[in-house]
Amino acid sequence: MRSRLFLKIFASYLFLVALVLGVLEFVMTPAIRETITEGIKDKLVAQGRLLAALPFAEIPAHVERAALSKETRLTLIDATGRVLLDTGSREAMENHLNRPEVQEARLKGVGTASRYSRTMREDMLYVAVTATEGGAVRGYVRLAKPLTAVREAVEHLYGSIYLTLFVVSLPAVLLAFLFARNITGPVRRLADFTRRLRDGERPASLMMDSQDEFGQLAANINAILEELDARWQAAAEERARLAAAFDAMEEGVLELDALDRIARLNRGLKTILKGRYADIVGKTPMEAFRNTTLQDAIEEFRRTKIPLRREITFGVGNGTVLDVHITSYRASPDSEEKVMMVFHDVTRLKTLERIRADFIANVTHELRTPLTAVLGYLETIRSSPPGEVDLRDRFLRVVEDHARRLSRLVDDLLILVNLDTGDFPIHPEAVAVSEILPDLLPPLAQRAAEKGLALENAFPPDTPPIRADRDRLVQVLLNCLDNAVKFTSEGRITIRALTDRREGFVTVRIEDTGPGIPAADLPRLGERFYRVDKARSRELGGTGLGLSIVKHLMRVQGGEMEIESTPGAGTAVNLHFPKA
């Protein structure tokens, strides 16, 4: 199918050709007809005059010799209008005086008329010439010729004209075709090119060989495309950079659309939400989170338009605590305002805050209990009778016990404070644990034996050395073994080595057959003053800081403490040290 443009151009050419034909037909034809008719008439008038110049009575005799053409009809009419002779008809004819050509001839000498002849049954051209003799009208010579000749002549002429036109219009149409194709070709290429652009393709530049307007147009389009490419590239870079930042940031970002539905969120938010809220895009915040605090905050922001900050909790109980900042932005001054929320996970911060608050409360409590006892006993001693030496000694021993506990507590706290501030010198070296144990174990073994426990050294002497600070290592081992002895009432305590627990680490494992620790308490064991069995721990003289110190000391030495326990069966403390 040819293009519409091609059809339009081609059709207008055809129309032009047809118009030329029409003009020729309707303007030229009457002129041509007249000229031919005029020629015939002149000829007839001349012949008529010749005949009329003869003496009237002799005219019939000269008719034969007048060399009239076959179609020419001669009528001789006398002055009264009686037809004397007619070459066209032998019948008697009516009076012809009232014929227009005769009337005209009577007045002017020559008359012409063109009309349908009932006698000849044809359109005829009549010419009448007055024949005079000595100034008196004797009659009229009328010559008539059928107009068929004129028609034939015109038709003949038409034939030539049509032929010419046909011959001329053939190349004209061909030219029209070529021209139309010449124009529609580039236009079609342009259309194709722009359509591909619209469809998102980026074709190579538009090629036009012509130097005319189409060539300029193509050059302009190419220039625009290059400019667009550059801008697109810049925009894409900018977008990629923003997207990377958007996704890389730890904070969660959530954007609402104009209908207050969630338009997009970043990876940070997905991490924060931990997959708890699936498919939230397209939902309203209420549908997505069903959190009244968040909803109240959003509504407040909408009312006041002042960016605000709120703390919200997602999930049940001690769920994720989020600090949410609500603000809005406009892409341009006319565009809709979009609400944007930035979420910051402060769960850890909150936990730390709680631990610190607990710590201070605990320290106060831990310090006050022995102090109260010390003060109480001292008062009793002072008010007791001087003779009661035994009682005083016993009380003094209690005071001393409590004072020692206070001292231990302060020592432990000092260690923790130093660990916290980083003001704690560590001198790592290669240490063979099996060489330390013989000095370390006897006092503990003795205490274990007093409780009826066995302390077994199952540490193989050929265990590879570890990298640790010798003094801190001793402290860690002492703390753990002391705990084991303290909390185990029957059975045994075993110290062994594991080399396959962790790649690149040697594990010193201290097992006991004590009461074990409930699974729920395991993660909190390293917390300061956290005690599984509060009453019992204090009774045994613990400060509640031992494991916390072990955990920290392990960490500063590049190792880690890990506790496994089965309630009712026993506990194992794994101390992972890096290999030397």
Next chain:
Amino acid sequence: MEERRHTSRAYERELQEVKENLLYLGALTEKAISRGIQALLERNSELAREIIEGDGAIDRLDREIEERCIRLLALRQPAARDLRFITTAIKINGHLERIGDMVVKICEKVLLLNEEPQLKPYIDLPRMAEIARGMVKESLDALVGEDLALANKVRGDDEIVDRLNEQIFRELLTFMMEDPRTIHRALLIMQISKTLERISDHAKGMADMIVYMITGRNVRHETADTET
């Protein structure tokens, strides 16, 4: 034409507002249940009192939602889906409000229980409370996501809560027979258990309505396992 489009947009917004309000009420109720359970398990009288005071907000929102629904019905004459949604909203609204009242009842019992030493460590009660809370949460999730499967799951969970309730009854009965001094506390715990069971009934009622909203089929008073 412009006028009509405007009207329909306003109508859409009104429907969405009803939904948002309903979810807000749901969130309040959910929170009340969670905190009620916390007050019960931690023997926290202060928290219990706070929840009892907070019920006023639930009641106010309940009335507001009901008024909005009735106005929508009267002025917009909704049909088909919208009509089902509004009927469902009215019903769920009622259920949520009742659940709020029940949490208040539980908290009142908690206050009484806290005046006496703890009878025994709770084992089934927290499980039951957790399931009941989960049912309320999941029926609201089903409402948001138009999740037929989830709604049917909630309808099935009611069964579990019923059984736990019976178990708690039997256990407390033995306590009371062994030691008459425990009767007062045991009765309070029984009432709490019963109230939790009623909460789960309401959650099931909400799930029934959600099934109706999605499918147009009324499944109330059918058991969940007759579902295909």
